Amino acid sequence: MSTLSRVSHATPTSLTACDLRIQGAMDAATVLAIRQDSAKAATDGPILILLDITEVTSVGASGVVGLLEVLHLLRARGGDLRLFGSSAALDDTRLQAHLGQVARIYGTREEAVDGGTSPVRARHAARRPGWLTMFARRHRTFGWG
Incomplete structure (x- = not known):
């Protein structure tokens, strides 16, 4: 419960x-x-x-x-x-x-x-790849593009 x-x-x-x-x-x-x-x-x-x-x-x-x-x-x-x-x-x-x-x-x-708006958080977020980048990497790994 x-x-x-x-x-x-x-x-x-x-x-x-x-x-x-x-x-x-x-x-x-x-x-x-x-x-x-x-x-x-x-x-x-x-x-x-x-x-x-x-x-x-x-x-x-x-x-x-x-x-x-x-x-x-x-x-x-x-x-x-x-x-x-x-x-x-x-x-x-x-x-x-x-x-x-x-x-x-x-x-x-x-x-x-x-919400990640402080300068420290923004710097860390900028280094992290977005979901689209991760999606593209995953599909390249499987030979789809």
């Missing part, structure tokens, strides 16, 4: 922030609760949802797909969804790669709030 709980934090950002935490399984039911909370919070305008994934114990494909839907919903309204924390369950699944192509997973809440 998983639980979703709100966490209270002040956020120094131009967007209003809402902190959520997943405890247990990242599945369709949990993501439905995230979607409902996110949609409710976004009724007053763009919002930044900060999602702590540290206590995720298992990950289902429906959970990843659901998070991508929430991300799309928030970005369409001018907001964003940022995940942070380290979860062994998420690290052990290949689903993280799919999620990571669209939504970066930050190490800490502060990094998620910052």
Whole structure:
């Protein structure tokens, strides 16, 4: 059984922030609760949802797909969804790669709030190849181009 709980934090950002935490399984039911909370919070305008994934114990494909839907919903309204924390369950699944192509997973809440805009973070991000580069490398390896 998983639980979703709100966490209270002040956020120094131009967007209003809402902190959520997943405890247990990242599945369709949990993501439905995230979607409902996110949609409710976004009724007053763009919002930044900060999602702590540290206590995720298992990950289902429906959970990843659901998070991508929430991300799309928030970005369409001018907001964003940022995940942070380290979860062994998420690290052990290949689903993280799919999620990571669209939504970066930050190490800490502060990094998620910052969004990689500090000079140090920007320098590190510039050295990391994007998903398109990785895709091209993978297909060249198999002789597709």
